[in-house]
Amino acid sequence: MRADLLTDAVDGLDEALAAVDGFDQVLVGGLLRPQPAQAAGLAGLADAVAGSPLAGRTAEASEKTAAGAADEDHFLVLAAARTALLGSVHDALVARVEEAVGRPRAEETAAPGAGAEHPVNLLAAARGWLCDLARTGWQGIDHELVGGAAPVVTAMLPEPALRRLATLLDGFAAELAASCPGATLERIPVRRWADLWSRAMLLTLPGADRTAAVTEVTGRLLPLGVDLHEHATAVQAQVHAVFEPADGTTPRLVRAGVSAPKPDTVVGAGLWQLLRPHMSLLAAVSEGRAMELDAMPVTAEGDLLWDDAHATPGEPADAFVTARVALPTATAAPVTPVDRHPARIAVPVLIEGYTVEKEDDGLAFRVAGERLAVDAVRVPAAGPLTAEAVASSGACLGLLRWDAGEFVLQPLAVERTVRKKPVAVHAGAWAGGTADKAGVRAEKAATDAVTVLRERAGRLLRK
Amino acid sequence: MRVVPSARPRKLAKVPFVELADGRLQGVVSSGSDIGRVYVSSVEAGTYAFSCSTNNNRPCGGARGAFCNHIRALIGEAVLQYGAERVARYLKVDVSGDSGEGADAHTLTFAMTSTHPAQGDKSAAAQVFSRFLRHLAYLEFAPSTAPLPEMHWFPTTGAVA
Numbered sequence: 224m225r226a227d228l229l230t231d232a233v234d235g236l237d238e239a240l241a242a243v244d245g246f247d248q249v250l251v252g253g254l255l256r257p258q259p260a261q262a263a264g265l266a267g268l269a270d271a272v273a274g275s276p277l278a279g280r281t282a283e284a285s286e287k288t289a290a291g292a293a294d295e296d297h298f299l300v301l302a303a304a305r306t307a308l309l310g311s312v313h314d315a316l317v318a319r320v321e322e323a324v325g326r327p328r329a330e331e332t333a334a335p336g337a338g339a340e341h342p343v344n345l346l347a348a349a350r351g352w353l354c355d356l357a358r359t360g361w362q363g364i365d366h367e368l369v370g371g372a373a374p375v376v377t378a379m380l381p382e383p384a385l386r387r388l389a390t391l392l393d394g395f396a397a398e399l400a401a402s403c404p405g406a407t408l409e410r411i412p413v414r415r416w417a418d419l420w421s422r423a424m425l426l427t428l429p430g431a432d433r434t435a436a437v438t439e440v441t442g443r444l445l446p447l448g449v450d451l452h453e454h455a456t457a458v459q460a461q462v463h464a465v466f467e468p469a470d471g472t473t474p475r476l477v478r479a480g481v482s483a484p485k486p487d488t489v490v491g492a493g494l495w496q497l498l499r500p501h502m503s504l505l506a507a508v509s510e511g512r513a514m515e516l517d518a519m520p521v522t523a524e525g526d527l528l529w530d531d532a533h534a535t536p537g538e539p540a541d542a543f544v545t546a547r548v549a550l551p552t553a554t555a556a557p558v559t560p561v562d563r564h565p566a567r568i569a570v571p572v573l574i575e576g577y578t579v580e581k582e583d584d585g586l587a588f589r590v591a592g593e594r595l596a597v598d599a600v601r602v603p604a605a606g607p608l609t610a611e612a613v614a615s616s617g618a619c620l621g622l623l624r625w626d627a628g629e630f631v632l633q634p635l636a637v638e639r640t641v642r643k644k645p646v647a648v649h650a651g652a653w654a655g656g657t658a659d660k661a662g663v664r665a666e667k668a669a670t671d672a673v674t675v676l677r678e679r680a681g682r683l684l685r686k
Numbered sequence: 687m688r689v690v691p692s693a694r695p696r697k698l699a700k701v702p703f704v705e706l707a708d709g710r711l712q713g714v715v716s717s718g719s720d721i722g723r724v725y726v727s728s729v730e731a732g733t734y735a736f737s738c739s740t741n742n743n744r745p746c747g748g749a750r751g752a753f754c755n756h757i758r759a760l761i762g763e764a765v766l767q768y769g770a771e772r773v774a775r776y777l778k779v780d781v782s783g784d785s786g787e788g789a790d791a792h793t794l795t796f797a798m799t800s801t802h803p804a805q806g807d808k809s810a811a812a813q814v815f816s817r818f819l820r821h822l823a824y825l826e827f828a829p830s831t832a833p834l835p836e837m838h839w840f841p842t843t844g845a846v847a
């Protein structure tokens with residue numbers, strides 16, 4: 224890997240992010256009575272997309288908004304312009320990563336496929352709430368405003384076609400609620416909330432979250448590791464893997480995810496318990512096995528739409544062997560326009576031959592003279608991988624991400640030398656279950672918690 | 687990157703539901719004697735006005751003029767779930783002026799009771815109970831294997847918990 228390319232400046236990046244930051248600052252004070260500084264932020268966004276097809280509409284939306292005369296469509300255009308700008312940042316960063324790891328890029332674009340019909344009234348309700356937020360600004364949020372999301376989310380969650388927006392709104396609203404009242408907030412996560420806001424705005428457009436076109440694949444799936452996501456009321460486990468087609472064509476980088484809404488008290492091993500029954504791949508990951516896929520649906524973006532009926536357990540497969548042998552030959556899938564965002568970058572890489580540097584607030588690897596920050600926090604609680612294991616490792620299989628202006632490495636697994644032999648520790652080792660003592664204890668606690676909740680639900684919910 | 691850390695694991699038998707919401711610490715406490723009954727308890731941020739009643743809206747006998755055992759249990763479990771610092775900050779409890787560091791459920795409870803808080807109005811109970819039912823309903827939604835790219839904004843932060 225050319226680590227130097229990860230630390231080199233990317234042309235145009237600072238300018239694009241400055242325009243994004245200018246707009247994001249507008250949302251801090253809100254759009255009800257825009258001030259001159261906010262007008263400048265809005266104009267900056269319009270200028271930044273002046274050369275794009277969004278130019279005319281963004282200029283109009285920016286002017287109307289600065290004059291305090293914006294409607295919901297204008298807000299939507301601003302969200303789209305901001306998303307396009309970050310899309311260009313995403314593309315520049317991904318090009319840089321591909322150059323650094325020497326991975327060939329798949330040429331075709333991921334065209335959207337057919338999508339389910341969305342109940343338009345719920346999308347309109349969600350957009351109404353988001354526009355109220357934008358008018359009020361982060362400094363003006365209170366419990367009443369934030370609580371307005373709850374009925375919308377409750378109505379959306381049972382609709383599979385609305386799961387993406389519902390899950391996003393739910394996590395966003397919980398975060399805002401924990402930060403109320405906005406007037407006394409010491410530190411506002413300005414970029415983050417603007418990210419969540421714009422993304423939610425775009426998802427209120429019918430069809431915006433349509434999955435990329437779906438085909439079927441047959442061949443061997445070699446897991447690399449598990450990336451776990453959670454907020455108070457949702458969890459997703461995403462397995463990164465190399466797929467080797469049975470017809471001998473080029474191996475592909477793919478992901479397979481499983482997600483579920485959850486009560487906030489289901490945590491730790493409880494997350495695995497919730498997801499495990501719906502994706503046999505999690506057990507294969509824990510056992511260090513490949514899986515044989517037969518006509519498994521996959522999107523043009525490289526997301527397997529996992530169905531246990533199309534998968535059978537295969538031979539043992541060591542993730543580090545996969546990373547050394549198969550990963551360098553695999554191509555990455557293209558990304559659909561709405562998903563082009565720096566926060567979505569998660570590129571599997573194997574890093575070796577580094578020294579570990581302990582810093583005040585974490586770890587970094589020194590690779591070929593370059594510093595690569597390690598995000599060892601982004602690791603499941605119910606799993607054996609710890610910051611200490613990462614710090615004493617000699618090889619690290621992880622996801623390259625981009626956060627707060629730099630590339631960082633999220634460890635999925637590390638290899639340590641114990642009595643002159645390499646021993647692997649996987650973040651997702653307990654995904655499919657475990658015999659580890661601490662793991663078994665965590666499983667028991669999680670089972671007890673869910674048992675209590677189910678008992679309470681059975682007694683109280685259907686009265 | 688995340689603003690709200692995930693809840694810490696705790697046993698749920700006694701207090702199945704706790705939340706910091708609507709400007710209150712609120713939750714549901716199982717009755718010790720009747721498995722079909724729960725108490726809905728809450729303490730308001732700032733004033734510590736408290737309320738406790740059953741899910742059938744009967745007032746709790748223990749909560750006349752002072753925190754009952756349900757409210758005390760609620761505070762204890764909230765501290766387990768969120769940490770004393772976050773609970774103190776939300777309820778605006780000044781614990782020896784050190785931003786809640788070193789505080790525990792006992793010091794929090796003591797700090798609030800020593801202000802002799804008033805009995806709050808019961809109207810919140812129905813709302814809290816319906817939020818508990820909404821919370822339980824999260825067990826009922828089917829998992830999905832369709833990609834959920836938005837979750838990349840919500841990484842697990844397990845290693846520090």
Ligand SMILES: [Zn+2]
Nearest residue numbers: 738746754756
């Ligand atoms: Zn009581």
